Amino acid sequence: MDALTVDRLQFAFTVTFHYLFPQLTMGLALLILLLETQALRTGEERWERAARFWAKIFGINFAVGVVTGIPMEFQFGTNWAVFSKAAGGVIGQTLAMEGVFAFFLESSFLGLFLFGREKLGKKGHWFTALAMFLGSWLSGYFIVATDAWMQHPVGHAVGPGGAITLESFRGLLTNSWAIWQYLHTMVGAVITGCFALAAVGAWYVLVEREVAYGRMFVRVGVLVGVVASVVQLFPLGDIQGRMVADHQPPTLAAMEGLFRTGRGAPLAIVGQPDVARGELDNQLIVPRALSFLTYRRWEAEVKGLDAFPEQDWPDNIPLLYYSYHIMVGLGTLFIAILAWSAFSLWRGTLFESRASLWLLMLALPFPYIANTAGWLTAELGRQPWLIWGLMRTSQGASPTVSSGNGTFTLVGFMGLYFVLGVLFIFLVGREIAHGPGGEGETPAPSDELAGRQA
Amino acid sequence: METIWFWFVAFLLTVYVLLDGFDLGAGALHLVVARTDEERRSVLRSIGPVWDGNEVWLIAGGGTLYFAFPALYASSFSGFYLPLMLVLWLLVLRGISIEFRSHIENPVWAPFWDVVFAGASLLLALFLGAALGNVVRGVPLGEAGWFFVPLWTDFLVGPHPGVLDFYTLSVGLTALAALALHGALWLSHKTEAAVQERARGVAGRLWWAVVGGTLLITTLTWWVQPLVPRHLGERPWAWVFPALALFGLALVRRALGARRDLQGFLGSCAYLAGMLASAAIGLYPYVLPSVGPGPGLTVHTAAAARSGLAIGLAWWIPGMMLALAYVAFLYRRFRGKVSLEGEGY
Numbered sequence: 001m002d003a004l005t006v007d008r009l010q011f012a013f014t015v016t017f018h019y020l021f022p023q024l025t026m027g028l029a030l031l032i033l034l035l036e037t038q039a040l041r042t043g044e045e046r047w048e049r050a051a052r053f054w055a056k057i058f059g060i061n062f063a064v065g066v067v068t069g070i071p072m073e074f075q076f077g078t079n080w081a082v083f084s085k086a087a088g089g090v091i092g093q094t095l096a097m098e099g100v101f102a103f104f105l106e107s108s109f110l111g112l113f114l115f116g117r118e119k120l121g122k123k124g125h126w127f128t129a130l131a132m133f134l135g136s137w138l139s140g141y142f143i144v145a146t147d148a149w150m151q152h153p154v155g156h157a158v159g160p161g162g163a164i165t166l167e168s169f170r171g172l173l174t175n176s177w178a179i180w181q182y183l184h185t186m187v188g189a190v191i192t193g194c195f196a197l198a199a200v201g202a203w204y205v206l207v208e209r210e211v212a213y214g215r216m217f218v219r220v221g222v223l224v225g226v227v228a229s230v231v232q233l234f235p236l237g238d239i240q241g242r243m244v245a246d247h248q249p250p251t252l253a254a255m256e257g258l259f260r261t262g263r264g265a266p267l268a269i270v271g272q273p274d275v276a277r278g279e280l281d282n283q284l285i286v287p288r289a290l291s292f293l294t295y296r297r298w299e300a301e302v303k304g305l306d307a308f309p310e311q312d313w314p315d316n317i318p319l320l321y322y323s324y325h326i327m328v329g330l331g332t333l334f335i336a337i338l339a340w341s342a343f344s345l346w347r348g349t350l351f352e353s354r355a356s357l358w359l360l361m362l363a364l365p366f367p368y369i370a371n372t373a374g375w376l377t378a379e380l381g382r383q384p385w386l387i388w389g390l391m392r393t394s395q396g397a398s399p400t401v402s403s404g405n406g407t408f409t410l411v412g413f414m415g416l417y418f419v420l421g422v423l424f425i426f427l428v429g430r431e432i433a434h435g436p437g438g439e440g441e442t443p444a445p446s447d448e449l450a451g452r453q454a
Numbered sequence: 455m456e457t458i459w460f461w462f463v464a465f466l467l468t469v470y471v472l473l474d475g476f477d478l479g480a481g482a483l484h485l486v487v488a489r490t491d492e493e494r495r496s497v498l499r500s501i502g503p504v505w506d507g508n509e510v511w512l513i514a515g516g517g518t519l520y521f522a523f524p525a526l527y528a529s530s531f532s533g534f535y536l537p538l539m540l541v542l543w544l545l546v547l548r549g550i551s552i553e554f555r556s557h558i559e560n561p562v563w564a565p566f567w568d569v570v571f572a573g574a575s576l577l578l579a580l581f582l583g584a585a586l587g588n589v590v591r592g593v594p595l596g597e598a599g600w601f602f603v604p605l606w607t608d609f610l611v612g613p614h615p616g617v618l619d620f621y622t623l624s625v626g627l628t629a630l631a632a633l634a635l636h637g638a639l640w641l642s643h644k645t646e647a648a649v650q651e652r653a654r655g656v657a658g659r660l661w662w663a664v665v666g667g668t669l670l671i672t673t674l675t676w677w678v679q680p681l682v683p684r685h686l687g688e689r690p691w692a693w694v695f696p697a698l699a700l701f702g703l704a705l706v707r708r709a710l711g712a713r714r715d716l717q718g719f720l721g722s723c724a725y726l727a728g729m730l731a732s733a734a735i736g737l738y739p740y741v742l743p744s745v746g747p748g749p750g751l752t753v754h755t756a757a758a759a760r761s762g763l764a765i766g767l768a769w770w771i772p773g774m775m776l777a778l779a780y781v782a783f784l785y786r787r788f789r790g791k792v793s794l795e796g797e798g799y
Binding site (some may be wrong): 041066067068071076077080088089093098110117163166169196427430 | 477502503506507509510513514516517518519520522523524525528530531532533536537538539542543545546547549551553554557558561581598600601602629683707712758759761762765766768769774776777781783784787788791796798
């Protein structure tokens, strides 16, 4: 492997692993705030216990998110030095703002949020939950704004010698790409959080432990999730798609597997792109649907890959195409699962249907896959550009870091993150086994007897 | 404008060393000053609520360095590739050892993370010192402003230096002693009984190591990096920083004798801040000197465009005010001795 490939693989691996954690952090931050609000509003202990239970999982998840996040900020400099030197004056601003505005807030209140319930009282503790929500969601904005500038650079000027300088701070922060991508990302995180609640809840109901909490988690997860999953497709996904069509037309063509320009372009549901022949094999299509979705006219012309020079095509069209289709396919599936579950909840039959509970439980990996596939779509779609239209990925890597040094650290990250993943699953598994109501705290036989007699 | 940002970055990194320094130092002494599970938990509780926030100063320093001096960020992060990655891995291991240790009470689980925590803290303190040594010594910058240093070559200071040579190792060991002293003083201030007594004892011995190390690296620096004595000679007012460091050292000694733990900790803060500021003013306007063939990076050659730096001022100053308010709130809530009651580490 050449050094560039190693740099790309290492960034892709570390960021993909990292983002498994913040998506749950941000989703749970909102849901925990909801549970805490309920606890404060109703004064019922069960909401407080529910919030406390999820805060424990939040804490473990947050720790892994923090420790895998630090290497991300460093890698801009270690592996992408040419890019950093040219663009640091712009994207360094949003990255530094994340530290100054979000991380100080989060880190100052995390300890109180996790362990300060007794000391702070109910209202005080609610404020720490609010601080965690604000901190994590702010952090998300600065990171998405950074990525959005690379996708659709605005508010800058290119000086002599190629240095990119920031001219408009407002332009950088109110980049339309940043706003829509942020909303799409955050709702995606909420969907992960909702499936986490619903899956853990379904498990409790199915194994007949902590059943009351299980039902509560399923209810909250399904009800918030159904709204989030619908909004995610329309309007958010739709707007995001049309933004790609406006600003990155070759990316849209590659995502959709559209090789030839034409009027009334079809929407491919299934198919395998063969880039060499310029064909989509085994296709299942909806005629003219892509034209309609993109331009709201059935006969509109959509540019295919043939409209662009090959050097401007994304360099991994099949992976981009599959990532996009997996994301959209799973997103559609989420609406189906959650709408069905919400409907059953409304009819009062959800908890009698073991099949539905099994489905909710087994669905847990899919929001993670969908979020990952979404980011793969965004970042593979940006190729071959590192900064769209300004710098190619092949021009941005560090000139002095050899393939050997890069491979050494890539292997190191793989080993370390494997251990982290195992530890995370082990510790979260223990918390779930322990349960929110404390049924697992003391295996007291007297309680069990009392339960049976009742 | 560049000079303002130079001092802002120096401020962030100095606060980082003062704050994360005590939790690194406490970590390095973890196995020495705390023997039983209860004692070790009291060490962890003395840093538990703050260590994460302390590391944010490094992130904020890195981020500010990134947008204010992108050429320095790019050149040094890629040039120090391997040591930086090792530091990242140590930070990962250290972070999870603090957060995961107290989730399970088990005679195998907790001691394992204690060793990981202590080992990672110790190596980090050493590496941070060695990093400072590298910046002061300079690196073989090429004409285009890039370089790459291996972990070690012949351990000598010359045109082909490694990250570790006798000079940077001396700075690293001195930093380890100084941060361990800093941590011991923090522990004397925050803990009670056996841990406090051991921490005070260790601090008394470490003080002599810090004095010895300071003399050694000051002498070596005069010889390795002639910029430092030259700049200090040209700027008589800058002697206030070495004087602050000496005052801090003296204060630590006095406080140790009088058992005034907080005063000792503050003295150690003054020492660390004085040493770091002396290094900064000794190098300025250089931010990364060169041992050839190309020129060193200065605040002027490494800085971003003025327009961006001016924009940065508008949000950075109010942002840091806000951040200081959170941090002050956190430390205020956390004042006093740690107790082992309630939920926590």
